[in-house]
Amino acid sequence: MAKTRVPVAMLGMGAMGRALAGALVDAGRPVAVWNRTPGRADDLVRRGAVEAGLRDAVAAGGPVVVCLFDHASVHETLAPVADGLRGRTVVNLTTTTPGEARELAVWADAHGIAYLDGAIMATPPMIGAPGGQILYSGSREVFEEHRELFGLWADAVYDGADAGTASLFDLAMLAGMYPLFSGFLHGAAMVRAAGITAAEFAARAAPFLAAMTGALPEMARVVDGGGSGDAGQSLDWTAAALDAIARASREQGVEPVPVEMVAGLVRRQVEDGHGADDFERIIESVRG
Ligand code: FVH
Numbered sequence: 001m002a003k004t005r006v007p008v009a010m011l012g013m014g015a016m017g018r019a020l021a022g023a024l025v026d027a028g029r030p031v032a033v034w035n036r037t038p039g040r041a042d043d044l045v046r047r048g049a050v051e052a053g054l055r056d057a058v059a060a061g062g063p064v065v066v067c068l069f070d071h072a073s074v075h076e077t078l079a080p081v082a083d084g085l086r087g088r089t090v091v092n093l094t095t096t097t098p099g100e101a102r103e104l105a106v107w108a109d110a111h112g113i114a115y116l117d118g119a120i121m122a123t124p125p126m127i128g129a130p131g132g133q134i135l136y137s138g139s140r141e142v143f144e145e146h147r148e149l150f151g152l153w154a155d156a157v158y159d160g161a162d163a164g165t166a167s168l169f170d171l172a173m174l175a176g177m178y179p180l181f182s183g184f185l186h187g188a189a190m191v192r193a194a195g196i197t198a199a200e201f202a203a204r205a206a207p208f209l210a211a212m213t214g215a216l217p218e219m220a221r222v223v224d225g226g227g228s229g230d231a232g233q234s235l236d237w238t239a240a241a242l243d244a245i246a247r248a249s250r251e252q253g254v255e256p257v258p259v260e261m262v263a264g265l266v267r268r269q270v271e272d273g274h275g276a277d278d279f280e281r282i283i284e285s286v287r288g
Helices: 015-026 042-046 054-058 071-085 098-110 140-145 147-151 165-192 198-223 235-251 257-271 279-286
Strands: 008-011 031-034 064-066 089-092 114-121 133-138 155-158
Touching (some): 015 031, 031 054, 071 089, 089 140, 133 165, 140 147, 165 257
Parallel strands (some): 008 031
C-alpha cells in the first residue's frame, strides 16, 4: 500500500480533532475517526472519513493521532488499547505539560509504541491554512516518516528528541499570549466606559502591540547577558507608569487586575534595590 493510502486514525473529534481530520479528508487521505461521544464527526463521515470504535480505529494501520482534552483523557483512552498499539506510532497533539509529555513517552516506550509529541500553535480554522505551526518533539524517525502528513495541517517544526520540548515552547508562548489578551481586554474595558467600542480600540491597539513585540529580541539579549539593559525605562519609572495606569483604570470604574500583576513583579525588584534597572530585571521576580 502506498504510504499516502495508509489510513490515519484520529482519536478525538473536538473542534481541533475535526479540523485536523478534515484537512486529511480534503487531501484525499483515508481517515478513521473515533470520539468518546459518537456522532460528533458526522460531517466528516459524509465527506469520506470512517467512524469506528476505538479498537477498530486503532487497528486501521497507520499513525494514531490523538487530540483530546488533556493528559488524563489521553491515558484513559490509550490504556485500554495499549496491546493494539504495540509496534505502532502515536502522535499526541493534546496540550500537556512537558513533564506529562515525557511521562507519556516513557509509557509508550514501555508498551513498544513509537511516540511523537506535538503542540498545536493554531486555532481550528488555521488548520490547513497559512499561518499555523505545529511543534513536534520525541521520535525523529516518526517526525521524518510523517512529515508530509504533518504538512497538510500547518508548518511542521521538529524541536528535538526530548518529548517535552514542544510542550515547553507551546506553554511558554501561551504564557505570553494570555497576559497580552488580558491586557487588551483590560484596555477595552477602560475605553468602553468612555463609549469607545472594543472594535475601535482593537483597530488602535493591534498595530501598537504588534510594534511593541519588536522590542522582544533586545529584551532577550539583555536577559541572555548580551545587552546592557540601561537603554530603556528604569523600574522606578515603570512603577510610576503602572500606578498611573491603575489610577486611570479606576477612574473608568475598571479594576486594574492585569496591571497590578505586573506592578507586583516590578515592586519586588524595586524593594530589592533594583529600581534603576531596566524592565527585563523582572524576570528575577518569576525565577524560582
Ligand atoms: N481549539 C483550539 O483552539 C486549541 C488550539 C491549541 C491546541 N488545543 C488543544 O487541542 C486539544 C483538543 O482541543 P479541542 O479544541 O478539540 O477541544 P474540545 O472541543 O473541548 O474537545 C475535547 C475532546 O476531548 C474528548 N475528551 C474529553 N475528555 C475525554 C476523556 N476522558 N476520554 C476520552 N475523550 C475525552 C472530547 O470527547 P467528547 O466530550 O466529545 O466525548 C472531545 O473529543 C486540547 O488539548 C487543546 O488544549 C486546541
